[in-house]
Amino acid sequence: MAIKDTPEEWPITATSTPFRGNKTSVRTDDVVMPDGSVARRDYQVHPGSVAILALDESDRVLVVRQYRHPVRQKLWEIPAGLLDIPGENPLHAAQRELYEEAHVKAEDWRVLVDVYTTPGGCDESVRVFLARDLSEAEGARFDVSEEEADMEQARVPLPELVRGVLAGELHNNALVVGTLALTAALAGDGVAALRPADAEWPARPFEA
Structure with a gap:
């Protein structure tokens, strides 16, 4: 038996959106269970995200440290951002985020891993890219504000990132998943076996 996630959608008898925020909302669905009962499920509706594990010529990962108010911590993370434009090519979004957060560009891009962050309570999907052959971006730095300032x-x-993850010192989802995925790839078939940067992403379909 192949171990593979598969699409499936159980019947919904009623749905509502009790909260709408700037970027996300909360939806309530009444879902028909296999035994015929109906259960109410509340979950966050999210546009999706991209994250970038940028690896330099010395095999160092570019990380940023940012205050995250919901968890009341400053977290070390890899550059990341929302898919603000419906249908946007995730590679283009990742290139933009790497420029805005780190003023860096990359010549070699591959899909490292796709992950649902919290599928029990949110439909967010994150595509983590591996970016290599780094150099400083041209032009002026992006004007940051709020937490990013x-x-x-x-x-x-x-x-060192692997050590920090396993020691419970690093907690950002994309950093943890990306770090361990790259370590596994390097120990296995290598970076050349990773999916191309324009690989299909059923969770967030996009235009080429």
Whole structure:
């Protein structure tokens, strides 16, 4: 038996949106269970995100440190951002986020991993890219504000990030998943076996 996630949708008898925010909303669905009962499920509706594990020529990962109010912590993360434009090519969004958060561009892009962040309570899907052959972006730096105005940046060897993840010192979802996925790829068939940057993404279909 192949271990593979498959599309499926159970019947919905009623739906409402009790909250609409700037970027996300909360939806309530009454879902028919296999035994015929109906259960109410509340979940966050999210546009999706991209994240970038940028690896330099010294095998260091570019990370940024940012205050995250819901968890009351400053977290080390990899550059990331929302898919603000419906149907936007995720590679273009990732290139934009790498420029805006780190003023860096990359010549080599591959899909590292796709992940649902919290599928029990949110429909967010994140595509984590591997970006290599890095250089400083041209032009002026992006004008940041709010939490990003206090953002720090560093480059950390991949094994040090793995150590921090397993020690419980690093918690950002995309950083944890990306770090461990790249480590697994390097120990397996290598980066060349990763999916191309324009690989299909059923969770967030996009235009070429």
